[in-house]
Amino acid sequence: MQKKILLISRHAPYGNSTAREALDTALAASVYDQDISVLFMDDGIFQLLKNQHSQFINQKNIASTIPALSLYGIENIYAHQNSLTERAIGIEELILDDIKILSNDDVKILLTEQDHVLSF
């Protein structure tokens, strides 16, 4: 049975494993024919920055995995406007130039449409 599932990714990359394991979950979910959306908010926004060179800390590059989401059929990828503003990050600094930007009210509406939220 297909469900609408929103994965919310709120943690910065590299300092702990949450961002990486959230992304792995999204990629795994795409195989199961569910209606998956991904929302980056709070420090999760930092996963989207260009110019990440994670080889300096011997980790796989998160930013290079994120474009795979759409290759895996996850079309609804969102960034939270307020989280961007708080961190002084412009849309042009993000690796996805077609990411959809959501206001607080947009996020409220998005939540009402879901069957499940996967919190990361």
Place this chain on the structure above:
Amino acid sequence: MIFSLAVYSAPYSSQASYSAYQFSLALLNQGHKLHRIFFYQDGVHNATNLAAPPQDEFNLQQSWQALAKQHNLDLVVCIAAGLRRGILDSGEANRYDKPSYNIAEEFTISGLGQLIEAAAVSDRLISFGN
């Protein structure tokens, strides 16, 4: 109602696994169905059979096992997260040529897809993270 839980935090280090355990007890006592508990990220440490907390402290690993036995629960440890953190069953220990394995009875190792399958078939999915 059908529930599934996702547990993302290590026992003892944080309270979140204990909260998940208490939540499980409450929903089962109310007669709801618990389809699966999926242990992911540091939550995989809930599945070790090598933890030996002092006798006068709450033993979460054993409590999970007892609850699973009583209610025939599906306790699933994410294989990728478990391998990274040294939670292995005998099959994986053989595959990676490790000297031993440590997954506790009642827990099984499987893929991340089991979290998504749980979401697909459950009315409610609750995450317990830290």
Place this chain on the structure above:
Amino acid sequence: MSTLHTINKSPYTNNVINSCLKICAGNDAILFLEDGVFSATESAPAASELQLLINEGVKVFALINDIKARGLEEKLARNIQPIDYDAFVQLTIDHRCVQSWY
């Protein structure tokens, strides 16, 4: 459908409550548990923002065992309802989605 937001971090060390309050809708509910219960006192950092949401209809709860464990029973804000795990389960039934802020 509405959402239950759970918060398990102290507002003194983690900004999670402010993120939650921004996207909490009028028919949502908030549950404080674990160190999240430090947000359930009269003097907590986001107490006035929380009150605004309560006025808009948001219901706010705190897990009683976590409150008692931390010696906060006398400090619990009047507009926040202490509940047990059974009521926590019921909240997850009353709201379709659960967003865990951690």
